[in-house]
Amino acid sequence: MRDMKKTFLIVESPTKAKTIGRFLGSDFEVMATMGHMRDLPKSKMGVDLDGDLAIDYVTDGAKKKTVSDLVSKAKKSDVIVLATDPDREGEAIAWHVQQLLEISKIQIPSTKIKRAVFHEITKTAIDEALNNMGKLDMNLVDAQQARRVLDRAVGYTLSPVLWKKVRRGLSGGRVQSVAVRLICEREAEIGKFSVEKYFMVISKFSGFEAELKSIDGKKVLTTNKIKLFDGDYSFTVGLFKTEKEAREFVDSLLDKFTVSKVTEKDSKRSPLPPFTTSKLQQAAFRVFGWSGKQTMSVAQKLYEKGLITYHRTDSVYLSSKAIDEFRNYIGKTYGVNYVASKVRVFANRSKNAQEAHEAIRPTRAEVLAESVGEAREAKLYSLIWKRAVATQGASAVMKRSTIELTNNKAIFEARGVRMIFDGFLKISGEKLEDVVLPVLKVGEELTAKKVEIIEKETNPPPRYTDASLVSSLEKQGIGRPSTYAPIISTIIARMYVERDEGKFKPTSVGMATNEFLVKNYLDILSLPFTAEMEEDLDEVAQGKLDWKKMIKGFWKGFSAETKKIEKEADRVKIETEKTGEKCPECKEGDLVIREGRFGKFISCSRFPECKYSATLKEKVDFKCPECGADAVIKRTKKGRKFFGCSAYPKCKWASWKKPN
């Protein structure tokens, strides 16, 4: 047998390793790093911030086996190809691999360690990458080190300040503290918003209805805009503030409405871009009510089964192979007129997209959701499939019509819509109901069957949901596809915020912490902080700025600020809510609700003089299925809610889900 040169290819994801292994011959060995192989130590800062910025990288216990695997495989190889993701983190992972090999004294000349970069997992893309190998980009690696060190410095400095000034065990960081701030700011904006009633007028005719638009040229509905912390918010206000005003108007109407204008025009609708991680999480939340965590775990399964491309991505890019396949599929299945006349390409909008991967799409268009066995996987697959394939569908064409009716200086309007050609909507499965208006001529007179007054009110800005929080963070360039779901888990686990019917509300600890951080660390808590950091990192990546200079510049101000705050800032008082009852023990204090390590509990306002405490029983609408006592909501140490029995410890019933 001929002695072949053995090439060792290193990627990040094991699924990717398997796929690539199938493309390449037996003279290739492919292995996955499973993400980073080394990191800063958990138990200490690990960076000499006041000195030369020397970094103490360590290999986590769980990763030791992967590292020894890496080393033994490298020993048997002639060429080592670092084929980690083509982005900042990927470059750093590759560099760490090289460092680990160097440390373990592998006898491979550095000229035989190469860097290969590909953006899609196809035989052609990989062959091309292997024919165009280069070296590690140390500027990009340094940009990653700067990012890592800055996050460590911020996190491991802020957190101890919070232990001292607010409460033990808390945490702060560039990303999570801004996420909490968004929720706190929104709560304050909702509190400031004054809800106003207004009244609308609708005339009903046979077969259609028309809404009051204007009176004597004055619009009945206007849009008000207010500035929120993370953008503008628009809401609708009506002209009639009382029912009496609306009634007086209705009474002033004449019997006859005159058709004063009829319009009809074509309108087009184009498909949305394919999913990124954030958009997938938002859609799955909207359609199925899934959390980001749930969505990602189902997507992971689909990815491992080879059904979809990688699910952690910020890119809307589709490979030309995929586009061709989608177009062929649409032509074959729905007819050539359903294929978009031109290939649709999409551009990224998010601020610091790294675009190491493709958009999330099915790997094969002909695999339909029906053939995906598991129910939840089939649901998510269907969502992904429709969105991706529909991108190459033709635009939908609709006829939009309006009828304007005049009555004593007041104008009413009816709107209709009729589908002419459903186009991509046939693929995405969206249904648009036609609203058909009767054929009327200008000058025709009509009598209303009924004129209705409808009470409405102005809507305050909405609380964040999983979906809207991730969307806001992404817009600001804060967080990454791999961290959107964990960010939410963290701020809930720290009990800064709680989910209430899918909406986030700050807790008293969350508000107190946020207030403290905004007062003392406004720069880090500001939305542009990350964007500015990214600008500096770009300069580092381009070799225009030394990463140590960048970090030193930041640390100088930040550590001085911190020293001052540690000395001068007062400890924060956490607001408590009164229950309205008196303390049964001392009979003096009021009972209040406090937030402790295990969630809310009842305590005496005179603490520490009086130490009375009791469990706060959050009642729910069903009884304990074992003993019939009230069921209550409880929390695990990690902050996850579960149902338990109010008679605990006499009855030990507990469950994650509502029993049926």
Added chain:
DNA sequence: CAGTGAGCGAGCTTCCGCTTGACTT
């Protein structure tokens, strides 16, 4: 899973981003 809060002051908590399991909590 039966505690929490303050402060005493042992020893401890904490970041973000890359990747999967191992747990059924």
